[in-house]
Amino acid sequence: MRRLVVTDVPRPDPAKVRRLEGYGTATVHEALGRTGSLGPDLRPIQQGMAVAGRAVTALCWPGDNLMIHAAVEQCGEGDVLVVAMAGPSTWGVFGDLFATALQHRGARAVVCDAAVRDTATLREMGFGAWSRHVSVQGSVKATAGNVNLPVVISGQVVEAGDVVVADDDGVVVVPRGRVDEALLGCEAREAKEAATRAAFLEGQLGLDRYGLRAVLADLGVSYRRWDELDRDAVRSDG
Amino acid sequence: MRRLVVTDVPRPDPAKVRRLEGYGTATVHEALGRTGSLGPDLRPIQQGMAVAGRAVTALCWPGDNLMIHAAVEQCGEGDVLVVAMAGPSTWGVFGDLFATALQHRGARAVVCDAAVRDTATLREMGFGAWSRHVSVQGSVKATAGNVNLPVVISGQVVEAGDVVVADDDGVVVVPRGRVDEALLGCEAREAKEAATRAAFLEGQLGLDRYGLRAVLADLGVSYRRWDELDRDAVRSDG
Amino acid sequence: MRRLVVTDVPRPDPAKVRRLEGYGTATVHEALGRTGSLGPDLRPIQQGMAVAGRAVTALCWPGDNLMIHAAVEQCGEGDVLVVAMAGPSTWGVFGDLFATALQHRGARAVVCDAAVRDTATLREMGFGAWSRHVSVQGSVKATAGNVNLPVVISGQVVEAGDVVVADDDGVVVVPRGRVDEALLGCEAREAKEAATRAAFLEGQLGLDRYGLRAVLADLGVSYRRWDELDRDAVRSDG
Amino acid sequence: MRRLVVTDVPRPDPAKVRRLEGYGTATVHEALGRTGSLGPDLRPIQQGMAVAGRAVTALCWPGDNLMIHAAVEQCGEGDVLVVAMAGPSTWGVFGDLFATALQHRGARAVVCDAAVRDTATLREMGFGAWSRHVSVQGSVKATAGNVNLPVVISGQVVEAGDVVVADDDGVVVVPRGRVDEALLGCEAREAKEAATRAAFLEGQLGLDRYGLRAVLADLGVSYRRWDELDRDAVRSDG
């Protein structure tokens, strides 16, 4: 594990970050060609909050939050702190004191691959938190790690300076070099979805809108009425 | 995997379905002799919603929602779409566009053995969702499956035309041939529980109400005062 | 498994219990030298409730709640029922009828190492519940166990007469012989945290407040500017 | 849970069962249209054993092996005992005494959705065992279940009289009505695989043998030389 704190990471254009926040994780993820998700196990501790911001990353030893202290200093206006662990851990490494320090610096949320605690207070403060666990189990400050080097969470690489987008559906990372591509994709997707939604509200089916009847036929899917079905032959496939 | 879409599945009596919805999952499950539960891992994305409806089933390939499109067409007034997966998957196969199309047709909820997304929007729409995961990870429409054939979720067989009951405690399936038996059982159980609740509110104990003191004695359970206990002999059994 | 019900377990001083409730799980856990947590998998079914009370313990066979009936009789004013399982189980062993009986006796909450059900009703009743699972799957009353002997949940020993503290962050156990030590520790910690919070609100960093810059230097952590970084050399460490 | 022991379940043709055993689980599973697998979590306790036999099913309460005693009586020459659990359990319900009784009756193996124990002895006896866990944790004989009614293991329905095939790769179930179809499919598949193996041994590629170059092209997959790759653009997709 490299023992390095990287400083002065470029911050993406705040206006673009705000637009990504507005689109939300599902749209951004699609706009990136279905990449960027930190997976279903990083859950929000609050409901109804959406956040996007520059990623400041920290890599910590399990049960040790020393490097979060180093990372706080690297955080500023609108940032999202991303805490990765050198190994799987269920322990709490982040609580309301860190949130106080971060909020003072303008940072808005934490994404934590271990546990957060003081969740009631975090909700009161309006400081966003997405984490793998909630746990009171406390940490030490004894082991080195790094700040703002690339980390991996749930198989997804996150680099300092990327844009983290988080809402009720989870967390998505936009590589800093793909922000414009993501925005273009979001715009296109929103337009397409709006049209689809309108069509669905008028009763059109996805089967027709996307030409899926032909796909089904090509794949050999046939139709049969319930009362013409040989019930003995349809035991579940598992 | 059979490649078949079954149509015209009989719909259970709406009045009976409504009554099952009123009883809720725990009562219905007991009324069926403690069967029918889809287990603890299918969780609601909302709180305080109770739904019952005819099951329309879809069996999808992991990461593929083609068959949901086929299933939407089979859904109508009051139905619950039940999405099973051919293998374990954490990916999102259901979101707000599907909910829009289903709500337009009168369907009320989805039960999904993979992930849903757009959860904030689903909650706003009042479209119920119970799922194993929440995840933005998107799907393709490339692989065949089936609609309205029996599926298995968490070890429980679900057949099209069964009644799905879902609330804060989870999801229970009533086989279409056992709806009347379930209703009778629910009625009986509610009466019994009301009497028990009243007795408990007056201070009666389950030990006495159910004759369990004799059961405990038969099983060799004895009583001892704390200050007469040999503390060295009571290390935890694990 | 010993077949014993222990009665007349001493109750800790209610005033002290109330103070522990006020401090909350994270503070109490720290005050105990970072011990006592029942881990991240025992989650509350409600949000915003904090409870502390004397532990009344029950050890049950998986899928069997006979011993909970015996434990209810041992519960009184302000108690918390702690249900441990002889083996891992996802089944529901606790619901609203038990809560009714317990609430009548003055007990306030249940901590359950299996599943609870009737969660909507429990929330309405204001009866607290922390559990590993939520599940409708019902239980029998057929197998012996014990009440008020030491149990283990998530690797933590809980003894009857200990104080259980539970809130949004989870559950912590204070051994009955360490209540005063815990209170002293809580007091000290709260004072220290208040000072830290004030300092953080004025912009001080943990790095400076805790003298961590020297620790980082000792551990060989160095600083480098982003634009001076050899990007090829910083592929993620995993 | 129905409380029933079903007797006199028809036994499939032993010659056909023996042929299925020879083909092995992977081939049989493919011959059934990729169905029938009990999944990756039922593992053999031995290496190098292949078994096929008529399924005799038992449904047990977690931690209770009463119904296995009832099932033993229903087992005979060449049978495979299939033990399902009413709920998830890690406890040992099967050991060398059961194996002794079963081997005496001509049965050959057990498939157990909980744990087996006495594994060293089972290996010495040459009695096959596939199970979800290995654990010494013992069981009681206190709770009713059933024998030879349909059960579900890992989402796969198993009915008494089906053929269970088990080897180093796991366990596959052939519905009794599909034995001939399975044999035909196995024969065809073996022939096809033999030809493919011969072709591969002469250097042919699957890409060419199965016409996959066109499939790749249709899906938009292109080729590029390593030294012509823009390395910055190929950060992992996660």
Place this chain on the structure above:
Amino acid sequence: MRRLVVTDVPRPDPAKVRRLEGYGTATVHEALGRTGSLGPDLRPIQQGMAVAGRAVTALCWPGDNLMIHAAVEQCGEGDVLVVAMAGPSTWGVFGDLFATALQHRGARAVVCDAAVRDTATLREMGFGAWSRHVSVQGSVKATAGNVNLPVVISGQVVEAGDVVVADDDGVVVVPRGRVDEALLGCEAREAKEAATRAAFLEGQLGLDRYGLRAVLADLGVSYRRWDELDRDAVRSDG
């Protein structure tokens, strides 16, 4: 976490330990009233080895093996080192160098609630290892813990001076105050099992030997012939 190394832990009578080793884990576990198991997730890295010895315990921080060094000094002839973790961890804390030092002192095996590595070498050395994981991931020596204080593994308390019994089925702990009770129970159980085995080899059924036909009848279990079964009524209960 207390920071203490306890020395001079009494060693149980070696002759009795040897006898426990001979009985094996399943018999010992039954002799203790079905207690003492460390559960199904602590697996041997070798097959066919049985070991019993005095427990020397170490409690380590995740990813840190400092306290194992302290524990080695406390190990002697015939001991089994038991490594517990302060929190869940998949990292390797034990390898062939530790085994070399321990073997030199006469210790025979390790039981590790995290991961071991150098497994090929450990097998060659004949040094037994039971662990939750196998992993190369290395550890630091930075954080305090304790040696020979009580630890909990898989919900089972292990105290220094207890007897650890381990074989292909897993690991069982005999509290040092219950060794004689365990031996008596083992003797009785072996005799009983030998008689049962003989009876089973002559064709007797457990149903008859244990009087279970009456139990089944009492529980309402009935018998029906396959060809008299209403197949529509026997859809799986799940």
Place this chain on the structure above:
Amino acid sequence: MRRLVVTDVPRPDPAKVRRLEGYGTATVHEALGRTGSLGPDLRPIQQGMAVAGRAVTALCWPGDNLMIHAAVEQCGEGDVLVVAMAGPSTWGVFGDLFATALQHRGARAVVCDAAVRDTATLREMGFGAWSRHVSVQGSVKATAGNVNLPVVISGQVVEAGDVVVADDDGVVVVPRGRVDEALLGCEAREAKEAATRAAFLEGQLGLDRYGLRAVLADLGVSYRRWDELDRDAVRSDG
């Protein structure tokens, strides 16, 4: 997901690869500063095999092995095929036919983040396999992915041209730019370990060899004799 097959990936010096194979995963992992491990869940299907080779990577859709066919063509003498999945999957995507084709081309092993099957045959062939699961569940060839782009397995980035080292302890990846560093580190570590082993065989303790007595004292760890211990104060910390 980028749809690209990268060809002509440089192969590391075979002599160096052979030396890495000789050192084994634990030593290589340490030589890389404790990085590179694919974690404890990728297990070998065989015992006693050690392999090192150039990584050829494939990224597949769950349940789909189309891209493995494309990857086979990119494999040659001494290579190790590394199969990553776009999402978690337990399905079999690799079996003996692939092994036949690969062995024909000189490739030696597969590392698979899903399941392999035909494990008995693979062992007979001497073709190495490390995988997350073993499962017969078969795959389709329908969805695009990529070959020889960076992939992530268990949070570790693997790039085509890296050296994969695998043995009984698991799998470690050496970035192609760090092969020399790894070899130097291995050499140093082996020398150091040999000296330590010799010292341990003569009775030296790690406590003394590594100067850990001072570390323990600094951390506040004290020593106490068993018979001087206040047993009431040492209830397990959990």
